[in-house]
Amino acid sequence: MLQETAMETYLNWIKANGGTFKKIEFKHDSLGVGCVYTTQTVQEDENFATVPFKLCITENLARKALPDLGSFSGRIVQTLYLLLQRHSREDSFYWPYINILPKVIKTPLVFDDHDMRFIQNTNLESTTRERKAALFLDFEKLLEHLPEEIDKNDITWEDFLWGYSVFSSRSFPYTLIDPTFEGSSEVLFPLVDALNHKPNTKITWSRNGDPETGSLSFVAGQAINAGEEIFNNYGPKYNEFDHVAVKPNFSQDPNQETKLNILKQCQVSSDNADPLVFYFHRNNMPRAFFKLMRVLVMNSLETEHYAMCTDGNLLDFVGYRNEITMISMTLSLFKSKLYALKSVQLEKEHIPYWQTFALMYRAGQEDILDITIKKVEEMKHSLIQQMHQEEKEDKIAPCAPFLSIVNPLYFQQQDSSIELTSNEFVTLDTVVMTAKRVLNNDATFAAIISENFEPEEEADIIMMLCLVRENSKPDSRFRRFFDRVTAAQSNSVTSAPATDAAAEDRAELKEMYDSMIPAFHEAYPDVFDLKVFSFEAFVWADMILNSYSIENPLAIVPL
Known part of the structure; x- marks a missing residue:
C-alpha cells in the first residue's frame, strides 16, 4: 500500500474532523505558489468548502498552553506555540496542517541583502528593518521566559522568524470565529488560508455555530469554471502595503513646540498609531495631511497668529503664501520618494517569485506616487488660477497679514472653480x-x-x-x-x-x-x-x- 503524501494526510485530517470540500484541488502556479483550482464548475451560491473551528490555532489556545507568557503579544505567544507543535511532529493534533505549511516563507523579514534591494527606498524597507530589530529583542526576552521543560536549543531565531511569518502572511482576525469578540486577536485557519487573494472577488464567508463547535463555509458569489483558480477576498487586510506612508518632520523647526500644539488644539491627526503618519492610496489624499502641512510650513508671522487657534476649519486654507509653500513642499516630498524608488536598478527576468512580488509592490508604490503628484500639481494649477483672477480683479483681503484667521470668511468665499480664457497659461512668477x-x-x-x-x-x-x-x-x-x-x-x-x-x-x-x-x-x-x-x-x-x-x-x- 502506497504511503500517503503530506497533502493527502492533511486533506484526510480535515475530513476526519468534520470538514468538507468538493470540486477543488491543490496545485502550485507558475511562480511556485500554492493555489486552489476547480475540478468542476462551481455554481453561484454553491458551498464548496467548510472548515470546523476546532482545526484552528487561536490565541486563546496558545495562552492556555503557555500561561506564563502574559507579558508577550498574542502573535509572539502563538508563534512559540506553533513552533512547539511543529517540534512535536506526529504527536501534535495540528501536525497534518503544520506539515504542509511552506518550509520557507519569503516575507521581507527573511530577505537577504540581495532580496532587500528589491524593496530599497520604500516604506516597507524601513518598516522591515525596524520590525526585525524589535522582533529580535522579543525573541531574546522570550528565551528567558520559556517554560522549564522547553529546551532553548529547540527554538532558533530562524525558526522564530518562520513561525512569525506564518502568522503575518496567513492569519485571519479571530472575529471570523466569534463576531462578538472585542480586541485584536489572530487565528490560523486551515484550508481557508489556501486561497489566494484577489480584490473584488465575489465570495461569501458563512459562519455557523458557536466558537467551540461551529464552522466557516465558503460560498461562491459567481460561477467559477472548471480549471480556474478560486480566489478569496480578504478585504483591506491584504492591501496593507498598497499605500505610501508619509510622516512630515517637525524636528528641525524652531517653532516645533508651538506648531505641534496648534495641531493638537485643532485636532489634526491621521488617526493612526502615530498621528503624524499618513497613508496615501490611489484614490485617497488625506485632508488632514494638508492641514498638517499648512502648519508645518507656517512662517513666524503665521505661527504667531495661529498659536491659539482651536478651529481646524481655519487650516483648510491659511493664506496664499502658506498654500504655495505647502504645495511646493508636498510636491518635493513625493517627488523625492519617487526619485528614490526609480533610482534603484533591479533585474526583472529570471528571478524568484518573492522578488517578482517585490517588483509588483514597487510598481504599485510608483503608481500611487505618480497619481498623488499629479493631483497635487492640479491643486497648484488651480491655486495659481485663483491668484491670477484676484490680481486681475484687483482684490486683496481686508486685513494684513492676509490670513484666514485674520480675515474671517474672506477666503472661504473665494471661487475655487475659476476658468481661464482660451490659450491662457498662467505660471507662478506672473502672480x-x-x-x-x-x-x-x-x-x-x-x-x-x-x-x-x-x-x-x-x-x-x-x-x-x-x-x-x-x-x-x-x-x-x-x-x-x-x-x-x-x-x-x-x-x-x-x-x-x-x-x-x-x-x-x-x-x-x-x-x-x-x-x-x-x-x-x-x-x-x-x-x-x-x-x-x-x-x-x-x-x-x-x-x-x-x-x-x-x-x-x-x-x-x-x-
Whole structure:
C-alpha cells in the first residue's frame, strides 16, 4: 500500500474532523505558489468548502498552553506555540496542517541583502528593518521566559522568524470565529488560508455555530469554471502595503513646540498609531495631511497668529503664501520618494517569485506616487488660477497679514472653480513679485543691480532693494499690498513691546545697511536717494521678506 503524501494526510485530517470540500484541488502556479483550482464548475451560491473551528490555532489556545507568557503579544505567544507543535511532529493534533505549511516563507523579514534591494527606498524597507530589530529583542526576552521543560536549543531565531511569518502572511482576525469578540486577536485557519487573494472577488464567508463547535463555509458569489483558480477576498487586510506612508518632520523647526500644539488644539491627526503618519492610496489624499502641512510650513508671522487657534476649519486654507509653500513642499516630498524608488536598478527576468512580488509592490508604490503628484500639481494649477483672477480683479483681503484667521470668511468665499480664457497659461512668477519682474520694468535700477550683485548668492539683498525701490513708485502695481502691510506693521510696532531678539536683529540689519547704502548713494545719488533708501525702509523691506516671501524661486506673495 502506497504511503500517503503530506497533502493527502492533511486533506484526510480535515475530513476526519468534520470538514468538507468538493470540486477543488491543490496545485502550485507558475511562480511556485500554492493555489486552489476547480475540478468542476462551481455554481453561484454553491458551498464548496467548510472548515470546523476546532482545526484552528487561536490565541486563546496558545495562552492556555503557555500561561506564563502574559507579558508577550498574542502573535509572539502563538508563534512559540506553533513552533512547539511543529517540534512535536506526529504527536501534535495540528501536525497534518503544520506539515504542509511552506518550509520557507519569503516575507521581507527573511530577505537577504540581495532580496532587500528589491524593496530599497520604500516604506516597507524601513518598516522591515525596524520590525526585525524589535522582533529580535522579543525573541531574546522570550528565551528567558520559556517554560522549564522547553529546551532553548529547540527554538532558533530562524525558526522564530518562520513561525512569525506564518502568522503575518496567513492569519485571519479571530472575529471570523466569534463576531462578538472585542480586541485584536489572530487565528490560523486551515484550508481557508489556501486561497489566494484577489480584490473584488465575489465570495461569501458563512459562519455557523458557536466558537467551540461551529464552522466557516465558503460560498461562491459567481460561477467559477472548471480549471480556474478560486480566489478569496480578504478585504483591506491584504492591501496593507498598497499605500505610501508619509510622516512630515517637525524636528528641525524652531517653532516645533508651538506648531505641534496648534495641531493638537485643532485636532489634526491621521488617526493612526502615530498621528503624524499618513497613508496615501490611489484614490485617497488625506485632508488632514494638508492641514498638517499648512502648519508645518507656517512662517513666524503665521505661527504667531495661529498659536491659539482651536478651529481646524481655519487650516483648510491659511493664506496664499502658506498654500504655495505647502504645495511646493508636498510636491518635493513625493517627488523625492519617487526619485528614490526609480533610482534603484533591479533585474526583472529570471528571478524568484518573492522578488517578482517585490517588483509588483514597487510598481504599485510608483503608481500611487505618480497619481498623488499629479493631483497635487492640479491643486497648484488651480491655486495659481485663483491668484491670477484676484490680481486681475484687483482684490486683496481686508486685513494684513492676509490670513484666514485674520480675515474671517474672506477666503472661504473665494471661487475655487475659476476658468481661464482660451490659450491662457498662467505660471507662478506672473502672480507673485520677483526681483526679475521688478527689474524688467526698471532698466536703470536693473543695470546697477547687475553690476554690483550676484543674483543667486545675494538674492535676499536684491529683493530687499527691489522692495524699497518699488515702494517708492506711487503707481506700482503692488501699491495696495504695500500700503496695507505698512499700515499693519505700524500698528504692530506701536502695540508690541521690544524684545532682545528684535533688538539684535535690528542691530544686524543696521550693520548691513551701513556697509552698503551710503556707498551706493555716493555712487548712484539719483537712484539711491537716502530719503527713499532709509534705514526704516530697509527694516520695512526685511519685514516683508520675512512675512510674505516664498522660496525657490524667492518671491513675495502680494495677496
